[in-house]
Amino acid sequence: MSxxxxxxxxxxxxxxxxxxxxxxxxxWADPARLYREGRRARMLLDAAxxxxxxxxxxxxxxxxFTSSGTRAVHSGIAGALAxxxxxxxxxxxxxxxxxxxxxSAEAFEAEGGTATRVPVARTGAVAxxxxxxxxxxxxxxxxxxSANHEVGTEQPVAAVxxxxxxxxxxxxxxxxxxxxxxxxxxxxxxxxxxxxxxxGPSGVGxxxxxxxxxxxxxxxxxERESGRAAGFENIPAIVAAAASLRAxxxxxxxxxxxxxxLTARIRARVAAVVPDVEVVGDPLRRLPGIxxxxxxxxxxEALLHELDREGFSVSSGSSCTSSTLTPSHVLRAMxxxxxxxxxxxxxxxxxxxxxERFLAVLPGAVAGVREKLGAPVAVTDADVRGDELVVDAxxxxxxxxxxxxxxxxxxxxxxxxxxxxxxxxxARLDIxxxxxxxxxxxxxxxxxxxxxxxxxxxxx
Amino acid sequence: MSxxxxxxxxxxxxxxxxxxxxxxxxxWADPARLYREGRRARMLLDAAxxxxxxxxxxxxxxxxFTSSGTRAVHSGIAGALAxxxxxxxxxxxxxxxxxxxxxSAEAFEAEGGTATRVPVARTGAVAxxxxxxxxxxxxxxxxxxSANHEVGTEQPVAAVxxxxxxxxxxxxxxxxxxxxxxxxxxxxxxxxxxxxxxxGPSGVGxxxxxxxxxxxxxxxxxERESGRAAGFENIPAIVAAAASLRAxxxxxxxxxxxxxxLTARIRARVAAVVPDVEVVGDPLRRLPGIxxxxxxxxxxEALLHELDREGFSVSSGSSCTSSTLTPSHVLRAMxxxxxxxxxxxxxxxxxxxxxERFLAVLPGAVAGVREKLGAPVAVTDADVRGDELVVDAxxxxxxxxxxxxxxxxxxxxxxxxxxxxxxxxxARLDIxxxxxxxxxxxxxxxxxxxxxxxxxxxxx
Numbered sequence: 001m002s003x004x005x006x007x008x009x010x011x012x013x014x015x016x017x018x019x020x021x022x023x024x025x026x027x028w029a030d031p032a033r034l035y036r037e038g039r040r041a042r043m044l045l046d047a048a049x050x051x052x053x054x055x056x057x058x059x060x061x062x063x064x065f066t067s068s069g070t071r072a073v074h075s076g077i078a079g080a081l082a083x084x085x086x087x088x089x090x091x092x093x094x095x096x097x098x099x100x101x102x103x104s105a106e107a108f109e110a111e112g113g114t115a116t117r118v119p120v121a122r123t124g125a126v127a128x129x130x131x132x133x134x135x136x137x138x139x140x141x142x143x144x145x146s147a148n149h150e151v152g153t154e155q156p157v158a159a160v161x162x163x164x165x166x167x168x169x170x171x172x173x174x175x176x177x178x179x180x181x182x183x184x185x186x187x188x189x190x191x192x193x194x195x196x197x198x199x200g201p202s203g204v205g206x207x208x209x210x211x212x213x214x215x216x217x218x219x220x221x222x223e224r225e226s227g228r229a230a231g232f233e234n235i236p237a238i239v240a241a242a243a244s245l246r247a248x249x250x251x252x253x254x255x256x257x258x259x260x261x262l263t264a265r266i267r268a269r270v271a272a273v274v275p276d277v278e279v280v281g282d283p284l285r286r287l288p289g290i291x292x293x294x295x296x297x298x299x300x301e302a303l304l305h306e307l308d309r310e311g312f313s314v315s316s317g318s319s320c321t322s323s324t325l326t327p328s329h330v331l332r333a334m335x336x337x338x339x340x341x342x343x344x345x346x347x348x349x350x351x352x353x354x355x356e357r358f359l360a361v362l363p364g365a366v367a368g369v370r371e372k373l374g375a376p377v378a379v380t381d382a383d384v385r386g387d388e389l390v391v392d393a394x395x396x397x398x399x400x401x402x403x404x405x406x407x408x409x410x411x412x413x414x415x416x417x418x419x420x421x422x423x424x425x426x427a428r429l430d431i432x433x434x435x436x437x438x439x440x441x442x443x444x445x446x447x448x449x450x451x452x453x454x455x456x457x458x459x460x
Numbered sequence: 461m462s463x464x465x466x467x468x469x470x471x472x473x474x475x476x477x478x479x480x481x482x483x484x485x486x487x488w489a490d491p492a493r494l495y496r497e498g499r500r501a502r503m504l505l506d507a508a509x510x511x512x513x514x515x516x517x518x519x520x521x522x523x524x525f526t527s528s529g530t531r532a533v534h535s536g537i538a539g540a541l542a543x544x545x546x547x548x549x550x551x552x553x554x555x556x557x558x559x560x561x562x563x564s565a566e567a568f569e570a571e572g573g574t575a576t577r578v579p580v581a582r583t584g585a586v587a588x589x590x591x592x593x594x595x596x597x598x599x600x601x602x603x604x605x606s607a608n609h610e611v612g613t614e615q616p617v618a619a620v621x622x623x624x625x626x627x628x629x630x631x632x633x634x635x636x637x638x639x640x641x642x643x644x645x646x647x648x649x650x651x652x653x654x655x656x657x658x659x660g661p662s663g664v665g666x667x668x669x670x671x672x673x674x675x676x677x678x679x680x681x682x683e684r685e686s687g688r689a690a691g692f693e694n695i696p697a698i699v700a701a702a703a704s705l706r707a708x709x710x711x712x713x714x715x716x717x718x719x720x721x722l723t724a725r726i727r728a729r730v731a732a733v734v735p736d737v738e739v740v741g742d743p744l745r746r747l748p749g750i751x752x753x754x755x756x757x758x759x760x761e762a763l764l765h766e767l768d769r770e771g772f773s774v775s776s777g778s779s780c781t782s783s784t785l786t787p788s789h790v791l792r793a794m795x796x797x798x799x800x801x802x803x804x805x806x807x808x809x810x811x812x813x814x815x816e817r818f819l820a821v822l823p824g825a826v827a828g829v830r831e832k833l834g835a836p837v838a839v840t841d842a843d844v845r846g847d848e849l850v851v852d853a854x855x856x857x858x859x860x861x862x863x864x865x866x867x868x869x870x871x872x873x874x875x876x877x878x879x880x881x882x883x884x885x886x887a888r889l890d891i892x893x894x895x896x897x898x899x900x901x902x903x904x905x906x907x908x909x910x911x912x913x914x915x916x917x918x919x920x
Contacts, residue, residue, distance in 0.1 A: 028469055028661075029463075100682070106681065202692055219567060222560070234527075236662065237697070313493070
């Protein structure tokens, strides 16, 4: 089995395992107690906090351990917004943040706050100027990820942090994907991360709040972790998280070079050996281990199953693989193709042979899925009226609407249009993306009796 | 070392350790993913949920795993109150709940809700009639612990649950202290518990919400654990929690008999061998492993240090051992002595010899602390005015005010009064408790320039 989904969860690092086992016997007691077992637990907790703070680049008393990265984000955003309530009720996030950030923004809006979602370029990166434009006198907080979890694109965090400092607005950085690779540069105010992304155990998040940042804890009072993370501390896991962070940092520089070479190889070779593929994300400013691409005319779930059968565990931002029927908000914000989407995120220490085997298997897997989906469009579904051809793809899930569009575009004259009727959310993203890839004109979306009509003009 | 503080955190059960190790390699992946590692993680999670639900006595789809017992309580109370917002904004709790429940009640009041705190008898138990009296047409939720964490008294949960069902008000049971011993009886609606109390690992709580209970999750949306516990699931710890719950349940009946005998022995012997001691909590309706007593004229922290030096880890509800300067809200609500308070909570498997050694060491430890504190009251501190003697104990921490009272009571004639000036919060509890133990009359508390004046009339 080759596990290529480290961006979801990394396998436990050997150092984490070792530290966890060692501290199961030493760290189970209540660190608030004065007796021997309590003092021992407190010492382990204090040492872990110092190690984590050093890796984050903050003071130990600025850092608390939460029960997950999601909790760190939820608590960090809620606390910072409440702490600056008097300044205003405006929040800035990028459109490609992790769902924990975006759901926090929605919760804030539900309570009467307003949120600005900063758009991204086709690479997935925000422009520093967009954050400058979004800042307002009533901005209480801005959030920006250090790097994107779906496509690996690094964000200009240091420049945005500088900008926010000048404006007097705290910046919360979701560093979940990057903290194992190095500290976040720039004058950030709050930082959240998650241990199981860097090879630590599940159940540990990190929340750093710089001294001087106004912060008002929300929810019931709890005295643990400076009042910022309710519940009994999970010290064995915290010790393992801190020890493994230090360990992956020691290996980071060399491993980054190695993984960058492997992901560059995937980027180049996928584009070369898989027809009709779009490799997405910034080609240069990106995390070492993540590469993402989308395959036209491919059902993401079927491709994942095919790859799983071949022994590869990858994930996908296609709507076909989720229960929600909407494609990844990241791919949507980037305006790239979502169908047949595959994210490869290599764990540290991955073997080069496994990557080569993946590249050998992928073209056949994609071709196989396309072949299964390649049934000709039924004649009754296409209906030429003058220069317009109507494709009825109602009730059909991605990638069928795009496949049907591609099959009939040659049947209308150049300058003529194809009207695709679809009630699949993914069509809204994938039909324009197909037009861009195929250099056809996307005329626009029109309301229809059921779903929408997507109009495409043949240019060549 | 004899660890006698299982009610704070139990050492890891061997079965928990074994299950944790086994699932570190199998349970680290994202259970929401479709590939092999994800499916394996999902299977482990599903099996753990079934085992835990069986032990709790609910359906698997009624139970979620949280990151701690505190989180289970916070989320359970907030969700149930929000789910029944239209019914009303009234909450009922007992006065001796765990701080996570009481702090939730305070947070609810800060948002405009009202909370009734049901008083307890001197045993620490609530009366069923008191819950009947507290129920109102606008009651959204009632909370009652299955047993008290500080004194071990069992609460009449089944009867209160029946009462609440008749009134159509959901009852949340905090079963943190009792779940390892058996399921909670009666028609409860919500239940919260914490794995590290039964020998499971830190980082796992349990929240059960019966079908049909109106429940509205608070905070940002998160799809994990039916939306009721945000953040990546800590599956190895969850597996260990469920496995150890099953294991301790298998041993519970036999171990309960053994521990009951040991705590009964402590109750009897402490009262016999330590002078001026009050053993608190219900002598019969109590948890098997908890026994609590308070020693007059003893500084709780000094006694804990003395016992720690002798190799015993116990905890205390005395204000002298906490940073907050207020004595335990449980002892206060019971109206019992708080000074020199010691809670012994025996872990399962504790050796009888260790208990015997504790009973052998305790009288000397108490006597030693009393001797150190026994300096005679300075003549200038006591000032007889007619039949009233004034003791100035301002600036002196518990148990000094009570010691000074005890020393001078013989100096006033029967019928005369002693006026103790004190600014220590514990005096408000401990002076009346001393009067009850010594059969003197507690006249009352009067305002003073600094602190309060506590007036005691000599009866004998």
